[in-house]
Every structure is written in C-alpha cells, then in structure tokens.
Amino acid sequence: MVSPAHRRFRRGWTALILALCASAHALEYKDAWSPRNAERPIRDRTYYIILHTTEAPKESALNKLRSAGETHFLVDTAGKIYRIMDQRRVALHCGRSMWKGLADIDQYSVGVEVVGRYNSDITSAQYAAIKELLLELQRTFHIPDNRVLTHSMVAYGAPNRWHLRSHRGRKRCGMLFATTAARRKLGLAGKPACDPDVDAGRLVVADPYLARVLYGVSAKQQEDAVTRFAGEANNVISRNRSAWDIARDRYASAETVYILPDGARKRGSEIRDWGRVPIGTRVALGKGTREDEDSEEPVKEVGADGKSAGDLVGDEARNENTIYILPDGKIKRGSELTPGRIAAMPAGTRALVGYTIGGQVTARRSAFDICGIRWKLPSTYCLMPCGKLVKGDKMDESAIPKNAVIFLRE
Ligand SMILES: [Zn+2]
Structure with missing residues (x-):
C-alpha cells in the first residue's frame, strides 16, 4: 500500500529526474545561418511545422537553402541538425500553398528539410533527430501532432491544361512523413484525416496516388501507393x-x-x-x-520578339490570379479580359502569375496596413508610380511612395 503523500513525493522525484534527463538531452545544433535572416520578418503566428525532403545530396541542398533562406532546419543523413533561419522568422519553403483556406503557409510555419527523397525511407539517425526537433518545436510553438504536415499536403498548383482548377499534387515533397509507419517512428500520434481544402471544394485532387499516401485509410494502402512511384523512374x-x-x-x-x-x-x-x-x-x-x-519566375513581360501575353502566361492567361500591368499603368485581372484583349496586349505589358492585388498605398494607408509583415517578402511586389516593379525585400517601407500598388502572392 502506497500512501497518497508517498505517491506525490515519488511523482515529484520522477518529474525532477525527467527534467534533468531532458536537459542532458538538449538538442545539439550545427549553425549554418543564412545571410537572409536579417531581412526576413518575424512571423505573427505559427500554426504548422512543414516537413520536406531535399531531393538532393546534403552539400548542394545546404548551399541553396542557406543562400536563399528556404528552411529553418536541415537534418542530414547522420542525424545532424543544421540551423539555417531563425525559427521565429519567415523562411520561404512552401511556395504556392494553402491549408484550411489559409494561403501562403510560409507566414504561419516552421520548415524542416530532411536530406532524402520523397519516396524512400530515411535513416534511423534521422528519425531520432527529427523526433527530438519536433518535440522541441511543438513545445515552443504549441503545435499539436495533427498540425505537423508535409509540403505535399499544403502545396497546390494553379490551373493548367491538364487541371482546369487549382489543384493539390503540385509537390510530392516530404510525402513519406504522412505514412502511418513514418509518423509512428517520429512519435506523432495524430494527423489530418483528409484534405480540408479539397473537402471544402477550394481545390481538386490532381494526383490520386499522392492523396492515397497522404490520407490512405490503411497503412497497406499507403505502402502500395508509395511503391507505385518506384515504377516511375x-x-x-x-x-x-x-x-x-x-x-x-x-x-x-x-x-x-x-x-x-x-x-x-x-x-x-x-x-x-x-x-x-x-x-x-x-x-x-x-x-x-x-x-x-x-x-516559375512570376513576372513575365510581353516583348518585342512577338510573344503575346497568352504565349507567356499560357493556361493561366485568364485566371483571376494573373494580373496584367499595362504600359500606361492600368491594372487588370486575367478574369476581366477576353482572349482577344490578352492576345493584343502591347509590348511592355507585364503579367504577374499567381498574385492578388493587395492595394494602393496612400497617405493614410502604409504597405504594412495593407498586408502586415508580408510587404517585405521577396515574393511581394510593389508597383512604383514610375512604373518600376520592386520586390518586397528590396524596399524600404518609409520610401514607398503614395499611389504605389502592392501585389501579394496568392
Ligand atoms: Zn518541400
């Protein structure tokens, strides 16, 4: 018989020992800080952790991710964790993305790149390291298991000739981390049971095999779908x-x-x-x-070489999220224009693909008022009154003149 007091005493000791063990196992990082840190804003909110696979060997991946500030962490095959971007700042790791109707997931997430391929298993050292890293990040940002996602879950593509609607399946990146087997090894109990944006009709499924890996009802169904990709070499x-x-x-x-x-x-x-x-x-x-x-380079310019806006933008020419800036400064959405109008766009017209119009800067409305911290991202564009298009990371907010127009990645 153990008295309640005794039990409490024992529980106290257990907690202390656990705490000591945790500090003994403090994560060890290798620092490979990106030069982009200083220019990237600090996120307002952090809802997700996004897992990626590099699809490239460590050295080339590390160089690229560092120089462009494209991830917060990289985990190599030996299980070493590199810190690249400050975990509180925005890293550009998701591209065109959406989850539960929220677009541009870079604004709300921490990115973890894993050296490996989307369809082959990683090393046990990697599983161990990622598991520790996830614990740490989930604790810091209060992120439950079902908000640890893969890039392939959140990425989506714009309409094209094969898929007439915006669709899931643009990336298979990190796909493996959605399988029951991998999540068990990562210590993740929960995961999304289905794709919220497909369910809500915002997106369609373009890659049914990927969908089966991500949301398969059984581990067997997921495994079979993963195996199918091997035949696509x-x-x-x-x-x-x-x-x-x-x-x-x-x-x-x-x-x-x-x-x-x-x-x-x-x-x-x-x-x-x-x-x-x-x-x-x-x-x-x-x-x-x-x-x-x-x-894709998002800005395309109708040139003197005879290429029309339709040639440059292709299937997205009449999309609501293709924005045309005419040489006279007029701004039009693709959905407002006829094919004839698009074909006849004059040289010097610029098209921004995958963008929305954020708004115009006025004496009372700054770039920050329009879109918060997003104004200074490299994916944001500012159309100056002189006609120049400047990327967010090349601007100084106090120097953005009245009447400048801000464009945001959709
Ligand atoms: Zn990725």
Whole structure:
C-alpha cells in the first residue's frame, strides 16, 4: 500500500529526474545561418511545422537553402541538425500553398528539410533527430501532432491544361512523413484525416496516388501507393503519364528538356501545343532543380520578339490570379479580359502569375496596413508610380511612395 503523500513525493522525484534527463538531452545544433535572416520578418503566428525532403545530396541542398533562406532546419543523413533561419522568422519553403483556406503557409510555419527523397525511407539517425526537433518545436510553438504536415499536403498548383482548377499534387515533397509507419517512428500520434481544402471544394485532387499516401485509410494502402512511384523512374510520356505528371509545375520551364522519339530536343518554354508532344518523349528535368522548388519566375513581360501575353502566361492567361500591368499603368485581372484583349496586349505589358492585388498605398494607408509583415517578402511586389516593379525585400517601407500598388502572392 502506497500512501497518497508517498505517491506525490515519488511523482515529484520522477518529474525532477525527467527534467534533468531532458536537459542532458538538449538538442545539439550545427549553425549554418543564412545571410537572409536579417531581412526576413518575424512571423505573427505559427500554426504548422512543414516537413520536406531535399531531393538532393546534403552539400548542394545546404548551399541553396542557406543562400536563399528556404528552411529553418536541415537534418542530414547522420542525424545532424543544421540551423539555417531563425525559427521565429519567415523562411520561404512552401511556395504556392494553402491549408484550411489559409494561403501562403510560409507566414504561419516552421520548415524542416530532411536530406532524402520523397519516396524512400530515411535513416534511423534521422528519425531520432527529427523526433527530438519536433518535440522541441511543438513545445515552443504549441503545435499539436495533427498540425505537423508535409509540403505535399499544403502545396497546390494553379490551373493548367491538364487541371482546369487549382489543384493539390503540385509537390510530392516530404510525402513519406504522412505514412502511418513514418509518423509512428517520429512519435506523432495524430494527423489530418483528409484534405480540408479539397473537402471544402477550394481545390481538386490532381494526383490520386499522392492523396492515397497522404490520407490512405490503411497503412497497406499507403505502402502500395508509395511503391507505385518506384515504377516511375523513367521519365517517359505515355498515354497515362503526361508532361505534368512527370515535371509537375516545371513542365513549361526552360530548364525542362523534352527529347522527342525522333531525337529532337525542345525546352518546356518553347512548346506551345502540349497536345502534340508525342508518346515516347523523354523528359529531362533540369540539373540542380529540386522537386521542392517553384520553378516559375512570376513576372513575365510581353516583348518585342512577338510573344503575346497568352504565349507567356499560357493556361493561366485568364485566371483571376494573373494580373496584367499595362504600359500606361492600368491594372487588370486575367478574369476581366477576353482572349482577344490578352492576345493584343502591347509590348511592355507585364503579367504577374499567381498574385492578388493587395492595394494602393496612400497617405493614410502604409504597405504594412495593407498586408502586415508580408510587404517585405521577396515574393511581394510593389508597383512604383514610375512604373518600376520592386520586390518586397528590396524596399524600404518609409520610401514607398503614395499611389504605389502592392501585389501579394496568392
Ligand atoms: Zn518541400
């Protein structure tokens, strides 16, 4: 028989011993601070932790992530944790993203990059290190297990010729960390049971196999879906496998090269008629491009080389989130324009793809009033009254003149 007092006493000791153990096991970091830290705002709120896979070896991944400030942490195959961005600041790791109707998840999340591939298992040293890191971050930011997500869960793509609506499936990044097996090893008990934005009709599913990995009802169903990806090692276009299936949002990039069955080579940016790319065409993804990256330069300019706005923007030309800035300073949304109007856009017209109009700066309304800390992100653009488009990280808020217009990534 143990008395209540005795039990309390014992519980007290247990707590003390646990606390001592925890401090003995304090996380060890290697510092690889990004030079971007100083220019990035501190987040207002932190709701999520987003897990990524680098799809590239450690050294090249680390260099790139550091120089562009694209993650807070990197975990290498030996389980070493690198600190890259201050965990309170904004890192650019999600690109076009949404969760529960909230867009631009970089504003609300901590990013953890894991050296590895989206569909192959990581080392036990990595599992152990990520588990510790998650515990620490979840405690710091009060994040429950079901808000530890993967990049593939939150990324989404804009409409294109294969998917007429905004869709999930733009990235498979970090996919493995949604499986029951991996989450168990990471000590995560809960996970989202379904995709909230698909359920609400905001997005559609473009990659049913990915959806099965992320939200499969059984571990077996998830495993089968992961295994299917292994058969996709050869990047050849077939009846069931489109250029989008292989290259995702990089399909029209100049870095993506299409090797036709007759040996001819074409860059993604040179292809106009996607319906005529023959079956059997091999797709070479650009070197050094990570599955993780947003390939597209958002600002496109109608030039004197005869390329129309429609040629430059492609399937997104009449999208509400394609914004045109005409040479006379007028601003139009793609959804307001006819195909004829878009085809006739004059040289010098600029198109911003995947953007919304934040608003105009006035004497009483600063850039901060319009969009909070987002005004100084590199993904934000400011149209100066002189016609220059300046990225947020190149601006000084006090120097943004009246009548400047702010554009925000959707
Ligand atoms: Zn990623």
